[in-house]
Amino acid sequence: MSDTPNAPVDLDALRRRIDELDGEILKLINERADCAQRVAHVKLAEDADAVFYRPEREAQVLRRIMALNQGPLDSEEVARLFREIMSACLALEQPVKVAYLGPEGTFTQQAALKHFGESAVSLPMAAIDEVFREVEAGAVNYGVVPVENSTEGVVNHTLDSFIDSSLGICGEVVLRIHHHLLVGETTRRDKVSRIYSHPQSFAQCRKWLDAHFPHAERVPVSSNAEAARLVKTEWHSAAIAGDMAAKLYDLTRLAEKIEDRPDNSTRFLIIGHQDVPMCGEDKTSIIVAMRNQPGALHDLLEPFHRHQVDMTRLETRPSRSGVWNYVFFIDFKGHRDEPRVAALLDEVRLRASELKVLGSYPQGVL
Numbered sequence: 001m002s003d004t005p006n007a008p009v010d011l012d013a014l015r016r017r018i019d020e021l022d023g024e025i026l027k028l029i030n031e032r033a034d035c036a037q038r039v040a041h042v043k044l045a046e047d048a049d050a051v052f053y054r055p056e057r058e059a060q061v062l063r064r065i066m067a068l069n070q071g072p073l074d075s076e077e078v079a080r081l082f083r084e085i086m087s088a089c090l091a092l093e094q095p096v097k098v099a100y101l102g103p104e105g106t107f108t109q110q111a112a113l114k115h116f117g118e119s120a121v122s123l124p125m126a127a128i129d130e131v132f133r134e135v136e137a138g139a140v141n142y143g144v145v146p147v148e149n150s151t152e153g154v155v156n157h158t159l160d161s162f163i164d165s166s167l168g169i170c171g172e173v174v175l176r177i178h179h180h181l182l183v184g185e186t187t188r189r190d191k192v193s194r195i196y197s198h199p200q201s202f203a204q205c206r207k208w209l210d211a212h213f214p215h216a217e218r219v220p221v222s223s224n225a226e227a228a229r230l231v232k233t234e235w236h237s238a239a240i241a242g243d244m245a246a247k248l249y250d251l252t253r254l255a256e257k258i259e260d261r262p263d264n265s266t267r268f269l270i271i272g273h274q275d276v277p278m279c280g281e282d283k284t285s286i287i288v289a290m291r292n293q294p295g296a297l298h299d300l301l302e303p304f305h306r307h308q309v310d311m312t313r314l315e316t317r318p319s320r321s322g323v324w325n326y327v328f329f330i331d332f333k334g335h336r337d338e339p340r341v342a343a344l345l346d347e348v349r350l351r352a353s354e355l356k357v358l359g360s361y362p363q364g365v366l
């Protein structure tokens with residue numbers, strides 16, 4: 001073989017080498033699967049109700065692979081491949097069952113598969129509360145719900161659901177959101193008089209729509225996937241939805257990536273019963289209620305500054321009961337088992353009228 005450009009390449013030799021390598025990769029993947037199965041048996045021997053899926057370990061595996069990678073494959077691409085290998089290894093013992101905000105084809109399903117891999121069993125739910133209920137009842141292992149979008153802000157319904165729930169947060173996943181304008185095969189661009197989508201997606205594509213379809217009626221529906229389903233059978237309608245919905249309903253793209261901001265992304269939370277140990281790059285989420293008195297917010301924030309804890313998000317929600325006068329949702333970097341974070345939480349607990357730690361979990365890797 002020669003590195004000189006344009007030198008003749010022995011195609012047969014290259015293919016023989018690829019076959020050899022595939023044989024080795026196959027053997028190694030199965031050896032890995034065997035190890036993962038043995039880990040599962042160790043876990044079962046220690047505890048009959050053991051949870052096989054370990055978010056902190058998976059985050060460490062992916063980060064290590066990304067750090068080791070020397071190319072030519074991109075580190076994110078390599079991590080995605082390993083994500084699927086781990087998902088298949090875990091499914092040998094017990095596929096993870098995940099409820100997500102449906103219907104099928106939503107960005108939340110895409111987030112669930114990005115986080116757990118394609119071997120997970122994913123079940124669509126009609127509403128965010130249903131995802132919470134399904135996990136609480138033990139019908140599934142985890143739930144996936146959207147929590148904030150970089151253009152449109154917070155998903156209040158998800159935050160509110162945590163107030164009364166016993167569930168915590170086991171992970172997060174961030175998804176780049178690309179919206180497309182989709183039509184059935186009989187609809188022409190100049191005939192589109194009605195566009196269906198979720199209100200958040202309309203908001204994320206407002207400028208593009210004003211410029212290209214100022215006169216089309218905008219009809220809000222419960223999800224992008226529902227919008228895609230509707231246009232499948234309607235002649236003069238288009239939907240704004242993502243890749244999964246386009247594929248699921250076999251729709252044509254009239255325009256791609258029509259979101260107003262190129263960095264448009266949504267953060268999703270993995271909810272469950274599990275307390276996740278430290279992985280080294282963790283986040284913690286808490287809900288704090290403060291008494292309605294002057295300086296309350298300052299009192300709450302001051303210990304974060306003193307302990308040098310990096311806050312990544314602060315949201316305020318109106319209280320739904322007398323005790324919870326102001327309710328703050330706070331995310332910050334660090335794990336509750338780190339002494340610095342434990343000291344911070346002790347102080348916040350003293351100043352607040354209520355403190356609920358929703359969980360410490362690995363920062364999204366992919």
Ligand SMILES: C=C(O[C@@H]1C=C(C(=O)O)C=C[C@H]1O)C(=O)O
Binds near residue numbers: 036039052086
């Ligand atoms: C093998 C383990 O169990 C599961 C499978 C993993 C893997 O395939 O690497 C990692 C974490 C767990 O979800 C483990 O805990 O080490």
